[in-house]
Amino acid sequence: MSGISHINKLLVTGSNGWVGRAACASIENRGWSVRAAVRSTSVADLPDDVVQVGSVNNQTHWAPALSGIHTVLHCAARVHVMTDTAQDPLSEFRKVNVDGTLNLARQASAAGVKRYIFMSSVKVNGESTRSGHSFTEADTANPQDPYAISKFEAEQGLRQIAAVTGMEVVIIRPPLVYGPGVKANFAALMHAVQRGWPLPLGAAHNQRSLVALDNLVDFILTCATHPSAANQTFLVSDGQDLSTTELVRGMARAANVPTRLLPIPVWALQTAGQWLGQGAAVQR
Incomplete structure (x- = not known):
């Protein structure tokens, strides 16, 4: 995109988390000024400018962290x-996700912050799409679990604050993020592949969007500077949707190990998951 504008100082909350830490490093690499907001200052590998804010909720005092922030x-x-x-x-x-987010936004606006970028989730859109279709920013929201509902409510509140105060709000809904240091389900799947465990995923011909950590951070920083990003909601991915079967094969190639995939029909996996009380795990 053209039209990149100059940015002054950027505050990153959750900067001791996986995405926040990567964003701080990328900001510094670009020569920008960054301040890290953390719950505890006993964290390594953060920018020199660090402010401890404690727990994020409707009582968090953000003034020291927001001073001079663009x-x-x-x-x-x-x-x-x-x-x-x-x-x-x-x-x-x-x-945290609603009260803490909106409390920060109100204080940010009062402190003269020009743009507020909110890391939401594609789960706001829903849990799945029809075959051959993808989520878009124009879709009606369909959050289905407490996490997704809280993210959607925060988005709604931020849009109201933007309308009243004039502070620009950018909402980013990433899908599953992968990269060095990834945890949770993706890490568990990598571990199983690297150990050579047989996996019943050889007939999972779904399509799932992913985004690499570096690509997500690059997109975030574009949203921090581009005038046209103001008051927009974005879905972001690598642009190459993969089936679970393709994902496992790619992991095996990267780890230089054989692929051990059992072609168990998806309906059989779903049925077994329901019997074992693991239906949600099978769906993920």
Whole structure:
């Protein structure tokens, strides 16, 4: 895209997280000025300018972190929890992802911040699409779990704040992110492939969008500077959708190990998952 504008100082929240840390490093590599907001300062490999803000909620005091800031990149969040033990998961997600996000946005606007970039999730769009179709930014939101609902509610609140205050808001909904240091489901799948375990995924001919960490960070920083990104919602991916079978084969090639895929029909996996109480895991 053309029309890149100059940026002054950028605040990154959740900068000790996987995406936030990568964003800070890329910002510094570009010669920009960055400030890292963290819950605890006992974290290595962060920019020299670090501000400890404590827990992110509706009581967080952001003034020291926001002083002199032009753009906020808000990565801090209560992330998707596979086995949530909270009695009211939605309430817990809202404390951080909704209340914390909107509290920061209100204080950012009052402090003169020009642009607020919110890291949301493609789960706001829903859990799946019809065969041969992809999610788009124009789709009606269809969040189906507490994490996705909290992200959608935060998006709605941010748009209201932008309309009232004039602060520019950019919403990014990434799909599954992969790259060095990836954790959770993707890391578990890589571990299984590298160990040579037989996997019942040889007949999973779905299509799934992914985005590499470096590509996501590059897109984020484009959104930090490009005038046309203001008040837009973006879905982002590598542009090469893969089936689960193709993904496993690619992992095996990268690890230089044989691929051990069993062609178990998807309906059989889904049925077994329901019997074992692991239907959601099979779907993921």
